[in-house]
Amino acid sequence: xxxxxxxxxxxxxxxxxxxxxxxxxxxxxxxxxxxxxxxxxxxxxxxxxxxxxxxxxxxxxxxxxxxxxxxxxxxxxxxxxxxxxxxxxxxxxxxxxxxxxxxxxxxxxxxxxxxxxxxxxxxxxxxxxxxxxxxxxxxxxxxxxxxxxxxxxxxxxxxxxxxxxxxxxxxxxxxxxxxxxxxxxxxxxxxxxxxxxxxxxxxxxxxxxxxxxxxxxxxxxxxxxxxxxxxxxxxxxxxxxxxxxxxxxxxxxxxxxxxxxxxxxxxxxxxxxxxxxxxxxxxxxxxxxxxxxxxxxx
Numbered sequence: 001x002x003x004x005x006x007x008x009x010x011x012x013x014x015x016x017x018x019x020x021x022x023x024x025x026x027x028x029x030x031x032x033x034x035x036x037x038x039x040x041x042x043x044x045x046x047x048x049x050x051x052x053x054x055x056x057x058x059x060x061x062x063x064x065x066x067x068x069x070x071x072x073x074x075x076x077x078x079x080x081x082x083x084x085x086x087x088x089x090x091x092x093x094x095x096x097x098x099x100x101x102x103x104x105x106x107x108x109x110x111x112x113x114x115x116x117x118x119x120x121x122x123x124x125x126x127x128x129x130x131x132x133x134x135x136x137x138x139x140x141x142x143x144x145x146x147x148x149x150x151x152x153x154x155x156x157x158x159x160x161x162x163x164x165x166x167x168x169x170x171x172x173x174x175x176x177x178x179x180x181x182x183x184x185x186x187x188x189x190x191x192x193x194x195x196x197x198x199x200x201x202x203x204x205x206x207x208x209x210x211x212x213x214x215x216x217x218x219x220x221x222x223x224x225x226x227x228x229x230x231x232x233x234x235x236x237x238x239x240x241x242x243x244x245x246x247x248x249x250x251x252x253x254x255x256x257x258x259x260x261x262x263x264x265x266x267x268x269x270x271x272x273x274x275x276x277x278x279x280x281x282x283x284x285x286x287x288x289x290x291x292x293x294x295x296x297x298x
Contacts, residue, residue: 011038018089026218
C-alpha cells in the first residue's frame with residue numbers, strides 16, 4: 001500500500017498522537033499497512049486497540065511501538081527514534097474536558113507540545129537534515145479571529161504550529177465527523193443522525209460543511225504523506241481548487257478560507273536544508289477537498 005503521492009523508497013518512521021480517537025484509529029491501520037512505513041510510534045495515555053476487521057499481518061502489527069505518556073508530559077518525552085512524519089489527531093470537547101481551560105490543554109497545548117517534541121527529538125538525534133512532515137487535524141472554519149471559541153482555539157493552534165520549523169505542514173479541516181465513537185458525544189450524535197436525513201441538502205455553498213467520515217479524513221492524511229516538496233506542489237495543483245495564496249509555498253484549498261493571520265505567521269519562517277534556507281510548505285486541506293480527493297483506502 002502506498003500514498004497517492006510517489007513515496008520515497010526508503011522506509012520511514014512515523015509518530016501519531018490521538019490514535020485511539022475516531023480518525024486516529026483509521027489512520028493507524030492505514031499507516032501499519034503502508035509498505036513505506038518502517039515503524040509506527042503511537043504516543044498516548046492508553047494503548048490503541050486494533051480491530052480484527054483490519055486484517056493486519058503479523059509483520060504489519062510488528063511495526064507498532066507504543067510509548068505511554070500523559071499529555072502534560074509530551075514536551076519532555078525523550079523519543080529514541082528519528083521521525084520523518086508526525087500525525088496529530090488529538091481532540092476533545094469542552095463537555096468531556098470539563099472546562100474551556102482543559103479543552104485548550106488538549107486541543108492546543110498538547111498538540112503544540114507533540115509537534116515541538118518531534119522536532120526536539122530529531123535535533124537531539126542529529127537528524128535535522130531530514131525532511132520532516134506534520135499532519136494535523138484542526139476544524140472547518142478554524143481561524144484565530146473567530147468569535148466561536150472552538151474555531152478560535154483551532155486557528156490559534158494552526159498559527160503556533162506554523163512557526164515551529166517543519167519542512168511540510170498539512171492542516172486538515174473537517175466538518176462534522178461521522179463514525180462510531182467509544183464514548184458518547186451528544187451534539188455529534190444528534191448531528192450524525194440528522195445528517196442521514198438531510199444529506200441531500202449539502203449542495204452548492206453548503207457542500208463545504210457536508211459531514212465527512214473519519215475514514216475519509218484518514219485517507220486524505222495518507223494521500224498527502226510521503227511526497228517530496230516538488231511532488232506535493234504538482235499533486236496539489238491537480239487536486240485543489242484554485243488558490244489565492246500570495247506565498248508560493250503556502251497552498252490554500254478554498255479561497256473563502258484563506259487565513260491571512262496564518263499566512264503572515266509563516267511568511268518569514270525558514271528552515272536550513274544543506275546550504276540553503278527554505279520556507280516550509282504549508283497546506284490547508286478543506287472539508288470539501290477531502291470529499292473530492294481520490295484517497296487511499298483504509
